[in-house]
Amino acid sequence: MNAQALAYFAAGIGAGLTIIGGAAGIGRLAAAAMEGIARQPAAAGDIRGAMIVAAGLIEGVTFFALIVAMLLVLLK
């Protein structure tokens, strides 16, 4: 395996791991938010707002990792 093949390999694995992490984070977040809304439907608006912000933060970190993976491919 030459360096380029290794870079592609690493990028693929890295993107996969990134998605696992992001999905786990957002999944837990959404589950907790749904539970909260189900328990207290009156607070649905506030919970949704807080959920979107937290989801954005998780997504932001995920994108850091995805950009690293992308650079591995694009830089060669």
Added chain:
Amino acid sequence: MSRLLWLLAAVEPAAAEGPAEEGHRPAEVLLHHVTDRALSRHFDYGPLHFEPTQHLVFFVIAAGLVLLMCRLALRSYQKGGVATGLAAAVETVVIFIRDEIAEKNIGHDGRIYTPLLCSFFFFILIAALVGLMPFSATSTGNISVTLGLAIVSFVAMQYAGIRKYGLLGHFKNLVPPGLPGWLLPIMIPVEILGMFTKPFALMVRLFANMLAGHMVITVLLMLIPLMAAINVAFGWAVIPVSLALALFIMLLELLVALIQAYIFTLLTAIFIGMFAHPAH
């Protein structure tokens, strides 16, 4: 390495290759789609490049649209005093930003930051929406543009702290009072680093979000020629799937444009609030 510089400085050498030659490799199509391109070479002075680039043009268009929208909205107040049509829509957003974002996160003196937060919100939203039009580019998908936005946000955070506590008090507030003395050599560098990582995270988040959506759409559409290269029948078969998925991501991008504008504005307000009301 030069590719990294294109992506970061985001100016692709224009005369390097014509449109006929590029696009033979998927990665190059992808990169070509999201990087900036110089539109003319008339303003090069040695290492300095002042030429209009694609992102610059759409940056100015987005900024112009925001100004135009606000001017048009203002006219309704001059006529009657009751907001109608466009003005009512703009007013709703401005009031939401003032009451729900600025005052809730910065405090009762958060009102003075409303113009700044509104500028962030409308510019990021309009720039992302303009980027979804055919033949256009997303100027916020360029890290230089988001760096500029993040610098403004950084200055606003420091201004909030210095305005309230003075220059010395602002830096004293970085360390919570009552901290054991031996922790100071650790806490001071960490807090100063934290000062810079906040806008840095804002910068990368917006850049990556704007870049990623366009890349996904391009990849989905690129499936068609990639499949057709294997077998023409595969190419035809993948067209409906590819178009449907690309359309879905396109709709998702509408949502992302709103959410990212909201998050950038909200996080700026939260960070300003952190410097204006440090932990005691």
